[in-house]
Amino acid sequence: MRTSIATVSLSGALTEKLTAAARAGFDGVEVFENDLLASPLAPEEIRARCADLGLSIDLYQPMRDIEAVPQDEFRRNLRRAEHKFRLMERLGADTVLVCSSVSPLAVDDDALAAFHLRRLAELADGFGIRVAYEALAWGRHVSTYDHAWRIVEAADHPALGTCLDSFHILARSSDPKDVEGIADIPGEKIFFLQLADAPLMAMDVLQWSRHYRCFPGQGGFDIAGLVRQVIKAGYQGPLSLEVFNDVFRQAEAGPTAVDAQRSLLVLQESVGLTAPPAPVVPTGIAFAELVSPDVEPVSELLEALGFARTARHRGKPVDLWQQGEARVLLNTGPGARRDGTQLAAVGLESPDPAGAARRAESLLAPVLPRRRTPEDVPLDAVAAPDGTELFFCATGRPGLPDWTRDFEPVGQPAPADGGIRRIDHLALTQPWHQFDEAALFHRSVLGLGALESVDVADPYGLLRSRAVTNADGSVRIALGVGPAPSADDGDRAQHIALATDDLVAAARRFRAAGGRLLTIPANYYDDLAAKYEFEEGELETYRELGILYDRDADGAFRHCYTETIGRVFFELVQRDAGYRGYGAQNAPVRLAAQHVRRPVR
Numbered sequence: 001m002r003t004s005i006a007t008v009s010l011s012g013a014l015t016e017k018l019t020a021a022a023r024a025g026f027d028g029v030e031v032f033e034n035d036l037l038a039s040p041l042a043p044e045e046i047r048a049r050c051a052d053l054g055l056s057i058d059l060y061q062p063m064r065d066i067e068a069v070p071q072d073e074f075r076r077n078l079r080r081a082e083h084k085f086r087l088m089e090r091l092g093a094d095t096v097l098v099c100s101s102v103s104p105l106a107v108d109d110d111a112l113a114a115f116h117l118r119r120l121a122e123l124a125d126g127f128g129i130r131v132a133y134e135a136l137a138w139g140r141h142v143s144t145y146d147h148a149w150r151i152v153e154a155a156d157h158p159a160l161g162t163c164l165d166s167f168h169i170l171a172r173s174s175d176p177k178d179v180e181g182i183a184d185i186p187g188e189k190i191f192f193l194q195l196a197d198a199p200l201m202a203m204d205v206l207q208w209s210r211h212y213r214c215f216p217g218q219g220g221f222d223i224a225g226l227v228r229q230v231i232k233a234g235y236q237g238p239l240s241l242e243v244f245n246d247v248f249r250q251a252e253a254g255p256t257a258v259d260a261q262r263s264l265l266v267l268q269e270s271v272g273l274t275a276p277p278a279p280v281v282p283t284g285i286a287f288a289e290l291v292s293p294d295v296e297p298v299s300e301l302l303e304a305l306g307f308a309r310t311a312r313h314r315g316k317p318v319d320l321w322q323q324g325e326a327r328v329l330l331n332t333g334p335g336a337r338r339d340g341t342q343l344a345a346v347g348l349e350s351p352d353p354a355g356a357a358r359r360a361e362s363l364l365a366p367v368l369p370r371r372r373t374p375e376d377v378p379l380d381a382v383a384a385p386d387g388t389e390l391f392f393c394a395t396g397r398p399g400l401p402d403w404t405r406d407f408e409p410v411g412q413p414a415p416a417d418g419g420i421r422r423i424d425h426l427a428l429t430q431p432w433h434q435f436d437e438a439a440l441f442h443r444s445v446l447g448l449g450a451l452e453s454v455d456v457a458d459p460y461g462l463l464r465s466r467a468v469t470n471a472d473g474s475v476r477i478a479l480g481v482g483p484a485p486s487a488d489d490g491d492r493a494q495h496i497a498l499a500t501d502d503l504v505a506a507a508r509r510f511r512a513a514g515g516r517l518l519t520i521p522a523n524y525y526d527d528l529a530a531k532y533e534f535e536e537g538e539l540e541t542y543r544e545l546g547i548l549y550d551r552d553a554d555g556a557f558r559h560c561y562t563e564t565i566g567r568v569f570f571e572l573v574q575r576d577a578g579y580r581g582y583g584a585q586n587a588p589v590r591l592a593a594q595h596v597r598r599p600v601r
Ligand SMILES: O=C(O)c1ccc(O)c(O)c1
Pocket: 061, 062, 097, 099, 134, 136, 165, 194, 209, 210, 242
């Protein structure tokens, strides 16, 4: 289907919004009146700009408080409408949106509402314009889609139809039965379809709508279920995103528009309208790649954790450090000096690396150059929204490009047994404006499942975190976001959590090797003693080593932390088989302890 986006969904001046929408592949836009009023361009110039960009103007909006008002008021409304219709002629827009009245003057009289809308439609018809009537969830007397449709039906004019807006419909009811009536509306009378998702929140619906809407798949509404009904009805117009969101208002329009377009690609796939290459779910983490100008401290840390430097890249200053199935690449190339120590790339073990890359590309993930030098094994890679490079890897599997062939053994002794078996999870703090995008990206592009997001108190703010995982938990990525826009990338911590079967032994070995573990306050252990019963001496051991503890119905989780280098630290975790979490309830204590250790600026 054609795709469209409301200019209110993107930041910047009108021309920036239009350019971003066109670049991201949208076919059209809804022009918001405020964007037009603030633009130095004449309506004809906006029309020409849209035409140059290949965009149609699918909707002009909004007109408010038109119907079911006193006669004098309605006369003034018609006068105002005529002005706007002339403007729309100059703009080349043929559909106008009318929101249901919120005016205290409006009366609860469907017949009067229908009469007024018919009069408006007659006027519009003379200009070749169609009127799409939309029920605002907080409309004074009309607040549901079926009520708006009954009025449109009664008004019975070819230039009058209804506009369905998923937010207004689903904010009022999440019962699938309540959207089934949509399929009974004649498709040609659904003049427009606006789509917005939202996180499920108990709050005033107007505030919810104006500040927290998000793109389909990023909130808790069943947008696909609603769209299926609209298609069943025979709707032929565009899928149009109308997202009022405080974050998108501030974020750069270009990436937001790509995020928006991706959400519609995923939506169209989920309702069976399109069939992009199927997701190829990763089956493990092949490696985590650190870039660092501080080779020595990072190497010392890896050594203390029990890793051995087993191989070196044939053509680049990249070392492979290994222990069990845990592999860390340490890249000291030119990028390292610029960016400080950070987790720059992740190798995802993939059953079909080329297929995974095709999927990613079809969902607008930037594809990275396939090989850096002619000798390198050709690896498929894409960039995640935060810039992390994702490599689709096959480790030692015949017939597939094996990244380890780029590495030459350096004859180090086999890894000392530090007790670490594999990478348990990666935690990547996202740029503040890309959290929802990141979750949708990892779900749709990689085929991972997303858990609920959790809020964690940080002494200086609030950290939100949402994990994406595959079914057996062999790939776990915890996406986080900090409290406020930060100019300093250094605030975006990243960590690599390493799985061990015996955390106490691993922590002791690390300390004996000169490693320093994050110190946890005694108060925390007093609280643990109150919450749980421990074996003799167990809690004292945790206190001594700085081990944190969590337990749910399915098992226990023990974890501790190294110090931070650049943006990166390590976590050691011992996870009972059934435990699916990340010790979120301990995060406030951990974050506070990390602030204590951070140099004062
Ligand atoms: O919040 C509003 O006023 C508003 C305006 C126009 C719309 O299409 C809408 O869904 C909401």
